[in-house]
Amino acid sequence: MSASTRPGWLEKPKPVTQAAKAVALVAVVLLVCVPFLVIVSTSLASTDEVVAGGGWVLWPTEPSLDAYRDILDGGIVTHALGVSAGVTLVGTLLSLACTVTLAYALSRPGVLGGRPVLLLILFTFLFPPGMIPSFLLVKELGLLDNYASLVLPVLVNVFNLVVLRGFFQGIPEELYEAARLDGAGDWRVLWSVVLPLSKAALAVVGLFYAVAYWNSWFYASLYLESDHWPLQQVLRTYVVAGSGLTDATTGEGTVTAPQTVQMAVLVIATVPILLVYPFLQKYFTKGVLTGAIKS
């Protein structure tokens, strides 16, 4: 594939247009990247440099990992990181399992009462139950201060369900029939025929679930005691609301400026997203469109 394909009939653009486009594109890239760069740089800088720079640094002269050492020494942030990782992993797997089975059942004609069940589910999208009833329900189920309260109330996402269902419906009917003739049951068909063909859709839906669990903080603030908080809620309290983090994690004699520590927590909360992003990014246009067209 060539990098640039200009059809013969297309006239050469004017230099002014070219320049304007280039400026706009560079602006978009900078607007997204510079904030991240500043955060990373500040987290790597020394206290003196941050103070001299008035609270931020664009290019640390002597990068150090002190801030990271300070917060990852077994204190609040280390614990929260574990909670976030655990909730994300378990939540994503459970959500995927439930969504896949439900989407599969709804994609096959005649299973589960088909359309009425589908409408029942789509209705919840139109009319969400509301914050207070949901909160009271979790409370009455005895799930307060239980990690299950972060997963169970958001187990299946309707949009993800519709994406998967649409994808499953796109699989040619002949493949189902062939599997049936070979004597495969529903589980067997799902496992050996449908899932291997749906890797792209599964990757997208899995990514959406994982990102949602990783980014979630509000439910934690509602349902969990502070010593069970995941990373985002810790971040909210100590960085956005500005309570001191250094005192709580490292005790006295800290050598790192709070600013660098705050930035380090920000970086730690962002890095997992940046790590999975390049691997899954090639899938999501396709996945999202399957969902968008079907819904």
Next chain:
Amino acid sequence: MLPGLAYFLLFHYGALAGNLIAFKEYVPFDGLWGSPWVGLGNFRRMFEDGAFWAAVLNTLWIAVLQIVFYFPVPLALALLLHSLTWSTVRRFVQSVAYLPHFISWVIVVALFQQILGDTGLLNSSLSGLGLHTVDIIGDPDAFRPLVVAQVVWKDAGWGTIIFLAALSQVDEQQYEAAAIDGAGPWRRFWHITLPAIRPVIVLLLIMRLGDILSVGFEQMLLQRDAVGPETAEIIDTFVYYQGIVGGDYGFAAAAGLFKGVIGALLVYAANKVAHRLGEQGVYR
């Protein structure tokens, strides 16, 4: 297949039934079902509450600003990206632009604080140049533009996906034929590109209008303390502060139910309008 279904029955329909609390006075000891009925008392209080109407007004304000200032951005960006003939550049910019969508609101708000806050990048640069500093984060007057800017930063790139998909459906040969017939770039845009993506634009606009009572709950909750409830209280944060923080569950549930019912009616109406206009898009 049953766990997924059980989830919907319990956490949606179960919770939906919990909306009965809006007609009750919640007594924690008696639980959801044992609490005494108060009829429409909670709703009467709500309609007489100035703070509730202020929250409704704020919600509408922010939604309208988003429609005017956010909505065109993904479209413009999509047109720009689509016009690029160099696919490596296009893909790179696309990837960069999608990224902020996956960053949590906590991080987005923290980023904005770092850059525009009291001691942030902007102000330390300004004071370094000997200029006056500006407090953007804590200024109620700056709050509305600020939240719209945040939405643009976070989701404009992601929003291009659907427009780009519509644009990629356009048959290249139409452009070629038009060009051969002597149509310039502007005429081609007006007569081929725009009609091709108009259904998507109309559809998204209608759906946004249907969803006008919802503006980022997490985004507002995270920043409400900085500027105060006068500008930052929306219906969702009103429900949160009255119910979860204030413990007035019946009253807060009434406000939530009000929003839910009106919201559902609006989405339903928007859907109908979309169908009426002959757009096949939304199916429910």
